[in-house]
Amino acid sequence: MTTLLGSNRWIAAIAAAGALIAVSGCTASDPGSGEPAASTSEIATAAPTASDVPSASPSASPSAEATADASATTAAPEPTIEATATPSATSAPADPSPSTTPSAPPEAAAPAGTCTAAQLTGSIQDQSGGGAAGSVYRTLVLTNASGQPCTVVGYPGVSAVDGAGNQIGAPADRDGTASGPVLLAPGASASATLRQTNAQNYGADCGLTPAAGLRVYPPGATDSLILPQELPACSAASIVLMTVSPLQLAA
Secondary structure (H helix, E strand, C coil), X not given: CHHHHHHHHHXXXXXXXXXXXXXXXXXXXXXXXCCXXXXXXXXXHHCCCCCCCCCCCCXXXXXXXXXXXXXXXXXXXXXXXXXXXXXXXXXXXXXXXXXXCCCCCCCCCCCCEECCHHHEEEEEXXXXXXXXXXXXXXXXXXEECCCCCXXXXXXXXXXXXXXXXXXXXXXXXECCCCCCEEEECCCCEEEEEEEEECHHHHHHHCCEEEEEEEEEECCCCCCCEEEEEEEEEECCCCCCCEEECCCXXXX
């Protein structure tokens, strides 16, 4: 009995081993492929070990990442802008073209003013053959003694004066001749004809008074010259002893 039980156990063991072998053969090989099935040892060897599988947890620490970021920032410097690339306004070259602004015209000379007595010298000259019954013709000459031109227009004022410069009698009348402006350059002269009547022809009504000279006012002036000339004059203002013409440019 014991022998039979031992035999049955071996038979069961052998049958189980055969079934295991048969199952392993079916699962390990592909009937359609010609490649042999991998052995159990080869399958075990091909399976990756725990050391071969990469760890899911990050190996780098935050400090390492910050260092890497800083290195990346340092490695890529920002472009700089050079100030010298843009020329300043003061460094612009001067325009070589000539200025188109027209030059101002020369100033016109100021018109000559009226001659004053301070600018003039004068004289009384006898005319050759200038005598007539009871009267004499003389020439009154005024000369520009200044360094500036001046103008005389019209009749000079003429009257007799005593030694103290006081007027005697009536001033000279105008003869009515037309007149115009006379420009006197420095050194130039203008002249007028002066007719003088003998005071002694009027008797007692004249108020005979000796004169020492003639006071002459240039036309338009308020100052005067006294030209020496001794002659008899009438103190009566109703008697006119002189007549004068307008000034003309002297020859």
